[in-house]
Amino acid sequence: MEQLMADLKKQIIEALNLKHLKPENIGDDQPLFGDGLGLDSIDALELIVLLQQNYKVKIDNPQDGPSIFRSVKSIAEYIRANQTA
Amino acid sequence: MANIFITGMGTISPQKTWGDAPLLSEVTEHNSERLACVEPDYTQWFDPRQLRRMSRVLKMGVAAGSMALKEANIAVPDAIITGTGYGCLEDTGIFLTKMVENNEEALNPTPFIQSTHNTIGSLIALMLQCQGYNQTYTQGAFSFENSLLDALMMLKDEPALKVLVGGVDEITDLSHTIQKRFGIFRQQPESNLNLFTTGKGAVNGEGATYFVLSGENTSDSAVGVEAVATFYKADEQTLKQGLDNLLRDANLKVSDIDFVLLGTSGDAGIDKTLLDYTVKMFPESSTGVFKHLSGEHPVASSFAFWLAAKMIQEQTIPSIVMLHDTGRKPKNVLIFNQYFGTHHSFILLKSCRASG
Numbered sequence: 001m002e003q004l005m006a007d008l009k010k011q012i013i014e015a016l017n018l019k020h021l022k023p024e025n026i027g028d029d030q031p032l033f034g035d036g037l038g039l040d041s042i043d044a045l046e047l048i049v050l051l052q053q054n055y056k057v058k059i060d061n062p063q064d065g066p067s068i069f070r071s072v073k074s075i076a077e078y079i080r081a082n083q084t085a
Numbered sequence: 086m087a088n089i090f091i092t093g094m095g096t097i098s099p100q101k102t103w104g105d106a107p108l109l110s111e112v113t114e115h116n117s118e119r120l121a122c123v124e125p126d127y128t129q130w131f132d133p134r135q136l137r138r139m140s141r142v143l144k145m146g147v148a149a150g151s152m153a154l155k156e157a158n159i160a161v162p163d164a165i166i167t168g169t170g171y172g173c174l175e176d177t178g179i180f181l182t183k184m185v186e187n188n189e190e191a192l193n194p195t196p197f198i199q200s201t202h203n204t205i206g207s208l209i210a211l212m213l214q215c216q217g218y219n220q221t222y223t224q225g226a227f228s229f230e231n232s233l234l235d236a237l238m239m240l241k242d243e244p245a246l247k248v249l250v251g252g253v254d255e256i257t258d259l260s261h262t263i264q265k266r267f268g269i270f271r272q273q274p275e276s277n278l279n280l281f282t283t284g285k286g287a288v289n290g291e292g293a294t295y296f297v298l299s300g301e302n303t304s305d306s307a308v309g310v311e312a313v314a315t316f317y318k319a320d321e322q323t324l325k326q327g328l329d330n331l332l333r334d335a336n337l338k339v340s341d342i343d344f345v346l347l348g349t350s351g352d353a354g355i356d357k358t359l360l361d362y363t364v365k366m367f368p369e370s371s372t373g374v375f376k377h378l379s380g381e382h383p384v385a386s387s388f389a390f391w392l393a394a395k396m397i398q399e400q401t402i403p404s405i406v407m408l409h410d411t412g413r414k415p416k417n418v419l420i421f422n423q424y425f426g427t428h429h430s431f432i433l434l435k436s437c438r439a440s441g
Binding site: 015016017018019020038042045046048049052053 | 133134137138187190191192193194195198
């Protein structure tokens, strides 16, 4: 889980071009949207693509998006729960 | 006397054309097949959160627009008009490449959204919260001229408006590789300063230039825009007739043109035709060139427009530009541009200061 979260932080920085951040600047439980990292709706679409491309994980129900993308930890938990072996 | 004025200018080009240095006091030599822009530090205009989604052409375009607005001392223009032949090539390339790589599934939204030609003008409007007229012209090598024509017509109707008008185009690795296959650009790296003495073919270029135009000379501008005209696949007689019409409308004679800024591109065959026309049409004028500084691209005339305006403003012609010097001061300056021998245009600028 720790390794997955570390990988996700690097991938999020790369995919969203957050050059002003380093992986250690993103807390495991830090909110990604709103007052947290300040991501927006276009970033949410980029994160959906990231999960699909890197982990072959799809989000079937768009209503689940806010809870899945709440933090790096919640994304990692979703990947673990939905990734086929 | 011209009644449409340039009240602000901003340009990012293969020369250091931003900052406070005198006009072309430092000429940048490129030993390359293409001339890439000398770019400023964009963090002076944007915070990192804004910059992270912006491709290079967007940064160049928005920064050039910001420079022009600052010089004109206005926060939000009444209209934004942009000319771009290629549009946002970097994001277009990313979008198309990803489409192939991902088998047309799971496409990244950012390069898709920002791949359209009108992204540059739209982004300027979004950042300024400008809800006025916003138009992008994408008509190849007439894109800037048509943007200018639109602005001039708008200002003839409503002189009080402040219109931001410009031209933006970029080179990417992908676009340059594709264009090189056409054989229109130089195949080997060469110094841009030797462009007109060696080789065959133009040198690829890029740039972003914006101007604020208004029918009211609120900033004591030194430069007025008199006319613009375009000609597609025109012969010498058609160009001569077009020039006569343009000068007649401006109440000028050919002998009133002090300086002609030529769009010779380094391709000896095409350049010879343009130079032959020039010698016949403008026997009394000084002449100069600019594409060794900007490179060839669809909106290279916007760089020429900036250069001509600067020369009129400062009443000097840099030696790097001069081709044939008659000693005349640049009061009436005509840009005579061409693009691969098929597109020709005239843009007439003039000094608005009584003393010259």
